[in-house]
Amino acid sequence: MIKKIAIEELQPGMEVVRLSSEVWEHLPFLYTEPGPITSDEQVDRIRSEGYLHAFIQTADAEPMEKKLDRLLTERLRTPPTKPRVPFDEEIRVAEVAYKNAIGQARRIIHDVKLGKKVDYEASVETVDNIVDSAVRNPDTLLCLSKLSNYDEYTYAHSINVSTIAVVFGEYLGMSRDELVQLGIAGMLHDLGKTAVPSRIINKRARLTTDEFDIIKRHPQYGHDILKRQEDIPAEILDAVRNHHEKYNGSGYPRQRTKDEIPPFARILSLADVYDALTSDRSYKEAILPNKALAIMYGMREQDFDPLEVQMFIKCLGIFPSGSLVKLNTGFYGLVYESNPSLPLMPKIKIILDEDLHPIPSELVDLAAEQALGKKNLEILECADPASYKLNIRTHLTRRN
Numbered sequence: 306m307i308k309k310i311a312i313e314e315l316q317p318g319m320e321v322v323r324l325s326s327e328v329w330e331h332l333p334f335l336y337t338e339p340g341p342i343t344s345d346e347q348v349d350r351i352r353s354e355g356y357l358h359a360f361i362q363t364a365d366a367e368p369m370e371k372k373l374d375r376l377l378t379e380r381l382r383t384p385p386t387k388p389r390v391p392f393d394e395e396i397r398v399a400e401v402a403y404k405n406a407i408g409q410a411r412r413i414i415h416d417v418k419l420g421k422k423v424d425y426e427a428s429v430e431t432v433d434n435i436v437d438s439a440v441r442n443p444d445t446l447l448c449l450s451k452l453s454n455y456d457e458y459t460y461a462h463s464i465n466v467s468t469i470a471v472v473f474g475e476y477l478g479m480s481r482d483e484l485v486q487l488g489i490a491g492m493l494h495d496l497g498k499t500a501v502p503s504r505i506i507n508k509r510a511r512l513t514t515d516e517f518d519i520i521k522r523h524p525q526y527g528h529d530i531l532k533r534q535e536d537i538p539a540e541i542l543d544a545v546r547n548h549h550e551k552y553n554g555s556g557y558p559r560q561r562t563k564d565e566i567p568p569f570a571r572i573l574s575l576a577d578v579y580d581a582l583t584s585d586r587s588y589k590e591a592i593l594p595n596k597a598l599a600i601m602y603g604m605r606e607q608d609f610d611p612l613e614v615q616m617f618i619k620c621l622g623i624f625p626s627g628s629l630v631k632l633n634t635g636f637y638g639l640v641y642e643s644n645p646s647l648p649l650m651p652k653i654k655i656i657l658d659e660d661l662h663p664i665p666s667e668l669v670d671l672a673a674e675q676a677l678g679k680k681n682l683e684i685l686e687c688a689d690p691a692s693y694k695l696n697i698r699t700h701l702t703r704r705n
């Protein structure tokens with residue numbers, strides 16, 4: 306992967322690459338002498354000459370296409386075993402990262418509408434925090450992505466796609482740099498919609514064929530907007546351009562199939578469809594997370610690569626974090642931590658009695674309860690929080 310670095314980060318052992326003149330003409334203080342950096346003296350000399358940036362070939366030379374296949378196969382055999390920070394400890398930190406990311410998404414759209422550039426450095430910083438949180442406890446971000454308000458859909462959707470994609474990438478074992486790029490691609494995936502007339506974007510009635518043809522150009526528009534600036538990596542441009550392509554070639558704008566679709570775009574597509582299905586919009590109600598995943602499983606070999614959608618479902622769990630579930634006692638609980646090895650037995654916070662009256666919340670680890678033979682608690686089904694006029698956010702972020 307080619308990566309832009311600040312000159313302070315340059316070290317012996319790195320390989321500097323020279324990109325086309327269009328790039329370095331925009332970056333007058335770019336060091337462009339191609340070749341390996343062999344000594345500290347060489348680094349000192351380059352710095353003293355006043356250069357500010359360089360593009361380097363990172364050691365991670367395995368092509369992403371191959372790497373994704375390898376990660377999927379490895380994860381199919383062995384579930385992740387990383388230790389996680391407890392949910393209650395992480396949720397407040399995650400909430401700050403998530404809110405900041407929404408703010409950044411809003412600024413990006415505002416800037417692009419004014420003809421300004423996307424602030425890539427600020428986007429990296431924002432997504433860095435999302436990645437940190439996903440590594441510490443991915444369930445917190447998944448919960449937050451389920452709680453967004455549909456009035457803010459445009460911004461929230463881009464951040465949800467970003468966070469869901471990062472959580473899935475982290476589950477698969479992608480590197481930190483890859484996760485940041487994937488997260489930024491998620492944040493920018495629908496940027497091209499700023500170039501589509503708002504009367505079409507906001508139309509509530511069914512779109513005409515001509516209008517839909519215009520909408521279908523937004524991945525290409527997004528790519529073209531971002532390509533104008535020199536600092537957006539090619540992987541992000543490719544992901545944006547291909548996020549509506551489908552496994553069987555029925556997507557748009559270029560009807561790419563299977564391996565022709567870049568890996569980041571395939572992951573964005575899973576996150577995009579999952580978030581769209583599970584979000585409330587002014588014209589449609591959200592589909593419950595477990596039902597959305599079942600629908601997506603039915604889209605394997607059409608929209609999605611079969612192994613990729615299978616692993617996506619495994620990552621999110623049968624009862625994804627943020628789901629409201631009905632228990633065999635008649636009480637209701639919120640899933641706040643999935644259990645990848647026993648997906649039917651996540652950790653839940655019981656919050657409502659059988660008459661839907663709020664009760665002092667009780668944290669229950671269904672797997673631990675069963676192991677101790679203490680209670681015979683079971684999840685009967687997912688329930689729709691909207692039907693109970695339930696504000697899940699207050700329950701999740703409140704200390705017990």
Ligand SMILES: [Fe+2]
Pocket residue numbers: 494495523548549
């Ligand atoms: Fe899109």
